[in-house]
Amino acid sequence: MNRFTLIWRNMWRKPVRTLFTMLAVLVVFFLFTLLEGLRLAFSLSDLGAEAQERLLTSHKVSLIMMLPEAYQSRIARLPGVDAVSHSTWFGGRYQDHPEFAQYPVVAEEYLSLNAEIDLSEEYRQAWLANRGGAVVGRPVANQYGWQVGDRVPLKSSIWTRANGSNVWEFDIEGIFDDSGGGMNSGVLLFHYDYFEEARAWGKGTVGWYVTRGDGSIPLEGLMAGIDAEFANSPAETKTNTEAAFAQEYARQFGNIGFIVTLILAAVVFMIMLVTGHTMAQSVRERIHEIGVLKTLGFTSGSIFRLTVLEGLLLVLPVGLLAMLLGWGMLNVVTERMGAMLPGGLKIGTYSVVLGLSLMLAITLGSVLPPVIRALRLDIVALLRSS
Amino acid sequence: MAEQLIRLTDVGKNYRKGREAVRVLDGINLGIDKGDFVGLMGPSGSGKTTLLNLLGGLDKPSQGTIEVDGKVVSALSQGALAKWRSGNIGFVFQFYNLLPVLSAARNVALPLLLTSLPASRRKQHVNTALRLVGLAERASHYPRELSGGQEQRVAIARAIVSDPPILLCDEPTGDLDRSTADEIMALLQQLNRDYGKTIVMVTHDPRAASYAHRVLHLDKGELGAAQQ
Numbered sequence: 090m091n092r093f094t095l096i097w098r099n100m101w102r103k104p105v106r107t108l109f110t111m112l113a114v115l116v117v118f119f120l121f122t123l124l125e126g127l128r129l130a131f132s133l134s135d136l137g138a139e140a141q142e143r144l145l146t147s148h149k150v151s152l153i154m155m156l157p158e159a160y161q162s163r164i165a166r167l168p169g170v171d172a173v174s175h176s177t178w179f180g181g182r183y184q185d186h187p188e189f190a191q192y193p194v195v196a197e198e199y200l201s202l203n204a205e206i207d208l209s210e211e212y213r214q215a216w217l218a219n220r221g222g223a224v225v226g227r228p229v230a231n232q233y234g235w236q237v238g239d240r241v242p243l244k245s246s247i248w249t250r251a252n253g254s255n256v257w258e259f260d261i262e263g264i265f266d267d268s269g270g271g272m273n274s275g276v277l278l279f280h281y282d283y284f285e286e287a288r289a290w291g292k293g294t295v296g297w298y299v300t301r302g303d304g305s306i307p308l309e310g311l312m313a314g315i316d317a318e319f320a321n322s323p324a325e326t327k328t329n330t331e332a333a334f335a336q337e338y339a340r341q342f343g344n345i346g347f348i349v350t351l352i353l354a355a356v357v358f359m360i361m362l363v364t365g366h367t368m369a370q371s372v373r374e375r376i377h378e379i380g381v382l383k384t385l386g387f388t389s390g391s392i393f394r395l396t397v398l399e400g401l402l403l404v405l406p407v408g409l410l411a412m413l414l415g416w417g418m419l420n421v422v423t424e425r426m427g428a429m430l431p432g433g434l435k436i437g438t439y440s441v442v443l444g445l446s447l448m449l450a451i452t453l454g455s456v457l458p459p460v461i462r463a464l465r466l467d468i469v470a471l472l473r474s475s
Numbered sequence: 476m477a478e479q480l481i482r483l484t485d486v487g488k489n490y491r492k493g494r495e496a497v498r499v500l501d502g503i504n505l506g507i508d509k510g511d512f513v514g515l516m517g518p519s520g521s522g523k524t525t526l527l528n529l530l531g532g533l534d535k536p537s538q539g540t541i542e543v544d545g546k547v548v549s550a551l552s553q554g555a556l557a558k559w560r561s562g563n564i565g566f567v568f569q570f571y572n573l574l575p576v577l578s579a580a581r582n583v584a585l586p587l588l589l590t591s592l593p594a595s596r597r598k599q600h601v602n603t604a605l606r607l608v609g610l611a612e613r614a615s616h617y618p619r620e621l622s623g624g625q626e627q628r629v630a631i632a633r634a635i636v637s638d639p640p641i642l643l644c645d646e647p648t649g650d651l652d653r654s655t656a657d658e659i660m661a662l663l664q665q666l667n668r669d670y671g672k673t674i675v676m677v678t679h680d681p682r683a684a685s686y687a688h689r690v691l692h693l694d695k696g697e698l699g700a701a702q703q
Contacts, residue, residue, distance in 0.1 A: 090581045099576055385586050389554075
């Protein structure tokens with residue numbers, strides 16, 4: 090018999106209640122973890138440093154309006170520009186799955202600008218050698234079960250081929266990981282030459298330009314310089330950092346994220362209240378026993394520690410397990426819906442710290458008031474209570 | 476001449492009941508020798524339990540001093556009192572006050588958690604105490620699995636496990652049938668006679684009081700003459 094035995098036996102005083110409390114804590118922190126995953130997915134707050142420094146130039150009116158391909162050489166000539174490339178939204182679907190991101194790109198330029206794309210040399214060479222080849226982020230490959238060597242048809246909602254078909258076929262030549270913020274991990278990249286040659290319309294135009302500065306000019310200056318270059322032209326431009334563009338894009342889904350967040354937060358809060366009440370009730374039932382312990386010589390401080398430790402023992406291991414399960418669930422969802430969630434669903438250190446703080450808050454918030462009230466009473470009053 | 480262990484000098488105790496101050500004990504002067512067995516009798520509300528609580532450091536007097544073995548315990552802080560209680564006083568209550576979530580052995584071991592004894596020694600002490608009260612074979616039983624008399628024996632084992640010199644018993648037979656009460660009183664008598672425990676016992680039962688060396692009567696907070 091030691092103090093831990095006392096804590097442990099007290100915790101299991103009413104096993105069914107303890108199990109239900111643990112279950113509630115499990116649900117709270119499982120949902121909390123999913124909530125955090127969603128919040129981060131919609132906030133895109135952890136985009137890599139590269140995305141903060143790359144510039145994205147699109148048509149001033151709308152992203153769906155095209156820019157002349159000739160702009161690339163004009164941007165490249167501007168002072169302060171290190172490298173420039175372009176992409177275009179392809180709008181393809183695989184079978185009946187939702188649309189995901191595919192870009193026709195100039196492979197060498199795009200890979201050089203997006204160093205976070207982790208593509209092995211073997212895959213890179215295979216892709217460069219195959220005009221109809223494509224490389225794809227791992228989440229997309231995992232979701233659709235694609236492997237290197239597969240030939241996959243994509244039906245574009247925008248681009249028709251010169252032969253009138255809107256089905257484009259690509260050979261998967263490589264699968265890559267994204268070591269950055271994940272913006273590229275849900276993407277399929279294929280050769281611009283192949284696209285340009287085969288498309289029925291829009292030849293000589295691209296969706297947007299991606300530029301990297303050489304550091305000689307501040308980014309704001311570079312952005313202003315690019316837009317000034319095309320001012321008063323038929324296709325004026327709007328330049329921003331890639332990160333700012335992504336945030337703007339994510340804002341379209343912001344309301345969905347906000348509503349989901351609100352609903353989950355309400356559920357988490359309600360379960361927290363119920364859990365806290367149950368834990369507080371369990372302490373209130375033991376007022377008389379606190380009197381017995383004090384009679385035997387236990388000090389208020391030691392009883393306080395025993396009670397708080399018991400609360401922590403009830404909440405912390407289960408809460409951490411719940412967060413682990415939630416993290417596993419986020420990984421499974423990311424695996425299965427990787428194409429729709431380029432950044433994936435994940436939690437960060439902040440989420441873990443926030444979760445631990447909530448666990449502490451639930452424990453202390455429910456245990457402290459009754460135990461402090463009990464310890465303020467004198468022993469005679471405690472022993473008299475039933 | 477026996478050495479005096481407990482000395483109460485002009486002890487009084489008031490309680491506040493709303494705006495009114497109620498005097499429960501008044502001008503108690505009392506000496507209890509080491510190894511004595513004192514019975515405290517009196518009608519309900521006469522202040523017996525209050526006096527026992529003061530002796531055990533569960534409560535503090537409103538006036539006067541309580542000395543135990545030369546130490547003025549009525550002047551100790553709550554923390555110091557708790558420590559003093561754990562080393563000097565064993566309590567036996569009418570309703571046993573065992574923790575329902577702990578087995579008999581673990582209930583008995585509770586006071587030893589406040590000592591620096593290693594686990595093996597604590598276990599040894601628990602076994603000895605349970606053997607002494609005749610419940611060694613019930614060590615793993617929970618209070619709900621024991622009879623009233625057995626629960627009281629466990630409570631007595633818990634009271635003596637850390638070998639305190641003083642046992643304070645508040646109606647120890649109040650919840651027991653006559654034959655069980657006799658067994659419990661015989662046990663207390665044995666602890667007093669064979670192990671030198673000084674016992675102060677509150678009781679309503681003259682039969683239980685007859686085991687004491689002397690019986691003190693309290694009435695309206697004042698101590699009457701002692702009966703030997």
